[in-house]
Amino acid sequence: MKQFLIFMVSLAVAMASLTGCGESKASDREKLFVVTTIFPQYDFSRQIAGEYADVKMLLRPGAESHSYEPTPQDIRAIESCDLFLYTGGENDVWVEKILDSMGDKRPDTLRLVDCVPTVAEEITEGMEHEHEHRHHHHHENIVEGDIKDRPLADFAGSFRSVQPVFAGGALDWYIEEEAQAHETTFDAMKQSFLQKKSTEFDEIKIEGDTVFLKQDNELLSAEYAYIGFRTVCSEDGDIESVWYVYEKKEPDEKTPRYLLLNDHRVDSKPHAEHDNEPAHVHLRYGEEDIDAILRSEEWDPTFFDFDATAEDISDLIASHVHHKDEDSHEHEHEEEIDEHVWTSPKNAEKIVEKISALLCEKDKAHAAVYQKNTEQYLAKLQELDSQLRDVTEHAKRKTVLFGDRFPFRYLAEEYGLTYYAAFSGCSGESEASAGTIAFLIDKVKEEEIPVVLTIELSNGKLADTICEATGAKKAMLHSCHNLTRDEQQAGETYLSLMEKNLEVLRAALS
Numbered sequence: 001m002k003q004f005l006i007f008m009v010s011l012a013v014a015m016a017s018l019t020g021c022g023e024s025k026a027s028d029r030e031k032l033f034v035v036t037t038i039f040p041q042y043d044f045s046r047q048i049a050g051e052y053a054d055v056k057m058l059l060r061p062g063a064e065s066h067s068y069e070p071t072p073q074d075i076r077a078i079e080s081c082d083l084f085l086y087t088g089g090e091n092d093v094w095v096e097k098i099l100d101s102m103g104d105k106r107p108d109t110l111r112l113v114d115c116v117p118t119v120a121e122e123i124t125e126g127m128e129h130e131h132e133h134r135h136h137h138h139h140e141n142i143v144e145g146d147i148k149d150r151p152l153a154d155f156a157g158s159f160r161s162v163q164p165v166f167a168g169g170a171l172d173w174y175i176e177e178e179a180q181a182h183e184t185t186f187d188a189m190k191q192s193f194l195q196k197k198s199t200e201f202d203e204i205k206i207e208g209d210t211v212f213l214k215q216d217n218e219l220l221s222a223e224y225a226y227i228g229f230r231t232v233c234s235e236d237g238d239i240e241s242v243w244y245v246y247e248k249k250e251p252d253e254k255t256p257r258y259l260l261l262n263d264h265r266v267d268s269k270p271h272a273e274h275d276n277e278p279a280h281v282h283l284r285y286g287e288e289d290i291d292a293i294l295r296s297e298e299w300d301p302t303f304f305d306f307d308a309t310a311e312d313i314s315d316l317i318a319s320h321v322h323h324k325d326e327d328s329h330e331h332e333h334e335e336e337i338d339e340h341v342w343t344s345p346k347n348a349e350k351i352v353e354k355i356s357a358l359l360c361e362k363d364k365a366h367a368a369v370y371q372k373n374t375e376q377y378l379a380k381l382q383e384l385d386s387q388l389r390d391v392t393e394h395a396k397r398k399t400v401l402f403g404d405r406f407p408f409r410y411l412a413e414e415y416g417l418t419y420y421a422a423f424s425g426c427s428g429e430s431e432a433s434a435g436t437i438a439f440l441i442d443k444v445k446e447e448e449i450p451v452v453l454t455i456e457l458s459n460g461k462l463a464d465t466i467c468e469a470t471g472a473k474k475a476m477l478h479s480c481h482n483l484t485r486d487e488q489q490a491g492e493t494y495l496s497l498m499e500k501n502l503e504v505l506r507a508a509l510s
Helices: 002-018 039-052 072-080 090-105 163-168 172-181 186-196 290-294 310-328 345-362 364-393 409-415 434-447 461-470 485-489 494-508
Strands: 032-036 053-057 083-086 108-111 157-161 203-207 210-215 218-233 239-248 258-262 280-286 302-305 399-406 418-424 451-454 473-476
Touching (some): 032 072, 039 345, 108 345, 172 186, 172 310, 186 461, 218 290, 258 290, 280 290, 345 364, 364 494, 399 461, 434 461, 451 494
Parallel strands (some): 083 108, 399 418, 451 473
Antiparallel strands (some): 203 210, 210 218, 218 239, 239 258, 280 302
């Protein structure tokens, strides 16, 4: 994925050099022109410079920076600006490529990670990470060019839900292993598996374009037409799975409008290495938007060949657990800098001081204004710090729990908080395992945590799952990484978002 990103950046650089003039040259402008990658440094620059600088943020409202790709217009803006502010670290690898390509035209820059002491991302108890989270199937990476259209007949066969096998005890050995690996209880882990494999259909049978669905001893049927495939990718852009989508030809009230099928194949050719394994298929279904069905990450109904015994299924899982253990010895978790330095107001103060000094140096005519604005803004950040310190020091508890990524390492370090989370701040993982879900559910119950937190731009489904199992409330803690369009239109700032976070923390720590 990194090689692909570098290729795309190189292409954008080439296009930027070929296209016409974009931003004005520095000598033609009356104001400073500051370009930033994401929201924190964008907002800090606005607060310091006020009307005396034009500040541009490259990341569009509602977009995720982990999948951002610069356009030729973005590159021209960077090249023509007076000051370019970016975060630094793993997610900004594209920045270094662009800056290296600019030679003498490279603008003055500031990296946020150079403004404050940094810490490494950490993998805490129960958390997923890149090399731990593996599907129970041993597959090579999926290449998009290898994916072929497939008729429904490719999935022909009769299948039964695996949920009764989990419920009946045949897989208790596996549930116990997963519980120990994720340091949770057997009961919590088993409940997590049962929930993930839950389905209203006990059996399915596929013949040609017809699908038969057995529900509470009633046999339903409908004809379906193939409408294409969808891929599910990690945040690094690697294809994790391919889902083939079929839509019902004629409407009725009993069968689902959409069926999404996945048997770990990307074409009609059988996999010779799996000839002796019981066939199985993953099925998702629903009436809603297809993307919404795919986003149901914590729901994975699975059906095995009708003739497969509980022992067959247990043996299959055991063989793939063995493969997973072999894989785990091939990887070591690489330590990476946690880039979310701005989440601590004390760090924000240091970043603001650095930005202010650069602006004053570049625009001495307005340096006094910048210094005055900086002093006023620093006072507001100090007041925010004081309020956060008061809330955390007098809180009933010191632990927060995220059914999501955790980009608040610096906030937690500054105010003495401990945390549990599904993923680290910059994790490329997109789906939590049953073990992680069970661990988080267990922790909410064990420590009587009242609020499960999620972050902005998240679908919140994992947090919903935990809340449904525990009765906890869900709330959003904003990392200020980016704004939604509504937040932008409402004029939200770093301070206004952090003040809302203050109230969320007050409830979460009660």
